[in-house]
Ligand SMILES: *[C@@H]1O[C@H](CO)[C@@H](O)[C@H](O)[C@H]1NC(C)=O
Ligand SMILES: *[C@@H]1O[C@H](CO)[C@@H](O)[C@H](O)[C@H]1NC(C)=O
């Protein structure tokens with residue numbers, strides 16, 4: 001009898017504990033985290049890819065044994081820390097940097113797989129970053145690449161970047177690319 005009573009007591013202690021599952025997720029409303037009205041912002045800047053000289057900002061870090069036989073540089077990987085300026089001149093106001101890398105990833109045309117974080121250093125976007133991930137086929141027209149997210153002001157952001165070569169840099173090693181970036185963010 002005693003042991004049955006003890007078992008009932010034991011279960012009555014255990015049941016509330018086991019019936020309440022451990023939780024690791026909680027439903028929230030966006031406003032609880034300060035996400036209120038979604039905004040659409042257009043950014044316009046120039047991206048300086050400086051591949052040669054003492055102040056190079058784009059360095060080739062890897063390539064395949066066959067890269068130098070490939071007309072599309074297939075296998076080359078370049079790491080960048082490129083300044084972003086408000087107008088095409090390198091001495092115009094710097095609004096941020098493009099940090100990341102790109103890899104020549106096509107055997108049939110010059111096309112880069114781009115992995116780039118735009119780290120802004122000016123105005124209210126200072127300290128916030130946008131992440132671009134996309135395919136960049138090198139041709140004179142406009143290339144579109146997705147903006148896949150961001151941090152700071154750009155939490156939950158998404159959008160697209162339109163890139164157009166302003167100066168190819170084939171003689172100087174200094175290519176200037178014009179970027180128009182459209183992002184939804186809070
Ligand atoms: C490299 O940067 C230094 C310091 O900003 C500058 O004085 C120099 O003129 C630059 N050199 C070139 C080739 O741009
Ligand atoms: C290509 O690179 C390989 C190894 O990296 C080297 O042995 C070869 O000489 C290079 N070929 C040319 C044409 O530069």
Ligand SMILES: *[C@@H]1O[C@H](CO)[C@@H](O)[C@H](O)[C@H]1NC(C)=O
Pocket residue numbers: 089091092
């Ligand atoms: C930038 O440099 C050019 C010469 O290369 C000069 O004419 C111009 O005044 C400079 N601009 C600024 C904002 O310093």
Ligand SMILES: *[C@@H]1O[C@H](CO)[C@@H](O)[C@H](O)[C@H]1NC(C)=O
Pocket residue numbers: 119127128129151152153
């Ligand atoms: C954005 O990038 C900069 C530079 O890399 C970094 O210092 C900063 O912490 C980043 N901001 C956020 C919100 O992650």
